[in-house]
Amino acid sequence: MARDYADGLRIAIAAVRAAARVCQAVQGSLVTPETIEKKDKSPVTVADFASQAVVCAVLAEALGDVAVVGEEAADELREDGQAAVRDVVVEQVAAGLGRTVAAEQVLAWIDLGGAAGRGERYWTLDPIDGTKGFLRGEQYAVALALIEGGQVVAGVLGCPNLPLDGDAGATGTLVVASRGRGTRIVALDDEADDGRAVRVRADRTASSARFCESVESGHTSHGESQQVAERLGITAEPVRMDSQAKYATVARGDASIYLRLPTRADYQEKIWDHAAGAICVEEAGGRVTDVTGKPLDFSLGRTLRDNQGVIATSGAIHDEVVAAVRAVLGK
Secondary structure (H helix, E strand, C coil): CCCCHHHHHHHHHHHHHHHHHHHHHHHHHHHHHHHCCCCCCHHHHHHHHHHHHHHHHHHHHHHHHCCCCEECHHHHHCCCCHHHHHHHHHHHHHHHHHHCHHHHHHHHHHHCCEEEEECCEEEEEEEEEECCCCCCCCCCCCCCCEEEECCCEEEEEEEEEHHHHHHHEEEEEEEEEEEECCEEEEEEECCCCEEEEEEEECCCCCHHEEECCCCCCCCCHHHHHCCCCCCCCCCCCCCCCCCCCHHHHHCCCCCEEEECCCCCCCCCHHHHHHHHHHHHHHHCCCCCEECCCCCCCCCCEEEEECCCCCCCCCCHHHHHHHHHHHHHHHC
């Protein structure tokens, strides 16, 4: 019988919703044409730190002693030259939580994300996955997952700019999954919405599938992805977007294949970049492995050091896709 993670998911959803509101506020007030033109990353720095602080605050206040494997650490904000950024982060956290907070408390919440990624139970957090998408006003995600015994057992993706229904309808989507209990799509800003169950596409052969891949070529090899597509007979143009929103598109059937092919031999994927997305795809009926077909191992610390790249598919075509990837990569 599947374990009921309803309470943990309720808290995780509340944390992601609060963090998403912070990210939206920063995007609306601090990201301007001038900051984009100057390639000023300070808005995303503020949002990253504030988002992590808010998620860790909600988890800690609801659950007590929590271990969180997060992307950020507060050391940078403690530097003398960072006082102005620190003040803005504290201001955004206070707004996100709806109360006054002290700077040292905010820094302590951020530092809760320093867990090693080992042990029986811990959370993984990417406070803003897809920073360039965030700055462009396109796709980004707040990604939170729970790992028990080395297995991802629950995950929440908050995608503020992802439409609820494919390319149509209102934007702002939560993708929620727990082991053995399926995947749901929920309105990000509607706390009364129970959501709807989603399933992956029913592709039987890879030739009818559609790719979803990173916008940034530094995150995956677009050239090799094209070779994989040609080998599989896929002619549809790939869907390119930032962040774990790609996992959401596979989970709800907008695409069938997400490839994150290695761009260099020594790169190790971070667990927070994949944990929440992976369970959302798997609980919607899909499969997620590395490029050799091995399951992703989330029990080895902060990285997937025993895996190479990631392949997520709608399931039935997975072995066919893995074979094509291995042929192209020479593995």
